[in-house]
Amino acid sequence: MAAGMKVLGIDYGQARTGIAITDTGGRMAFPCCVLRKDTRHAFMEKLCVLIAAEAPQAIVVGLPLLDDGGESLSTRQVRNFVRSLKRRVHQPVYYMEELLSTHEARRQFLETGHKPADGDLDQQAAVRILESFLSEPESRRQPA
Numbered sequence: 001m002a003a004g005m006k007v008l009g010i011d012y013g014q015a016r017t018g019i020a021i022t023d024t025g026g027r028m029a030f031p032c033c034v035l036r037k038d039t040r041h042a043f044m045e046k047l048c049v050l051i052a053a054e055a056p057q058a059i060v061v062g063l064p065l066l067d068d069g070g071e072s073l074s075t076r077q078v079r080n081f082v083r084s085l086k087r088r089v090h091q092p093v094y095y096m097e098e099l100l101s102t103h104e105a106r107r108q109f110l111e112t113g114h115k116p117a118d119g120d121l122d123q124q125a126a127v128r129i130l131e132s133f134l135s136e137p138e139s140r141r142q143p144a
Contacts, residue, residue: 005057008032008050009130011098011122012061012081017043018122020130021054029130031123048088059091061144062098062129082144093144096133098125 005026011018019032033050037043051059061082064074086093133141 006055007058007060007130007133008054008056009096009126009133010059010061011125011129012078013037013122014077016122017047018124018126019050020123020126021056022130022134026057026134029127029134031120031127034122044084044088047085051089051091056091059085059089059093060096060130060133061085061093062125063095063142064098086144094133095142095144096129096136098129098132 006024007022007026009020009022009029011020015037017035017037019035020029021032022029032054035043035046035050061078063078064072066072066075082093082095
C-alpha cells in the first residue's frame with residue numbers, strides 16, 4: 001500500500017464497533033462513527049455501506065493480543081470478523097496490534113476532564129489503531 005492513501009480503521013467489538021478514517025492523504029486519523037451490532041447480518045451490511053461511502057484504499061482492524069502475544073477469545077472473534085469482511089470488500093485488510101487502545105482512549109478523556117459519551121471510547125480506540133498503523137513502516141504492516 002503506497003503512502004498517501006485514505007485508510008479506514010476498525011476497533012471491533014461484540015456490541016459496538018468504533019470506526020476512524022484518515023484524510024484523503026492518509027496523514028491524520030479522525031473519529032468517524034460507532035456501529036452497533038443488532039444482528040451480524042445488519043452490522044456487516046451497515047459496515048459495507050460505510051466502506052463504500054468512504055471509499056478507503058485500505059482497512060485496518062485492531063487485533064487484541066494478550067500481553068505475552070498469545071491469542072484470546074477476543075482475538076479469535078476479530079479474526080472471524082476479518083475473514084467475513086474480506087469476503088465482502090475489495091480493499092486490502094491489515095491487522096494492527098491494539099495493545100490497550102481503549103484503555104489509552106479512556107485515559108486521554110480523563111486527562112482532559114471530559115466524560116466520554118456512549119461510543120466515544122470505541123471511536124477513539126479506532127483512531128489510536130489507525131494512528132499506530134500510519135506510523136508503522138510499510139514493511140512491518142501485517143496483511144490479514
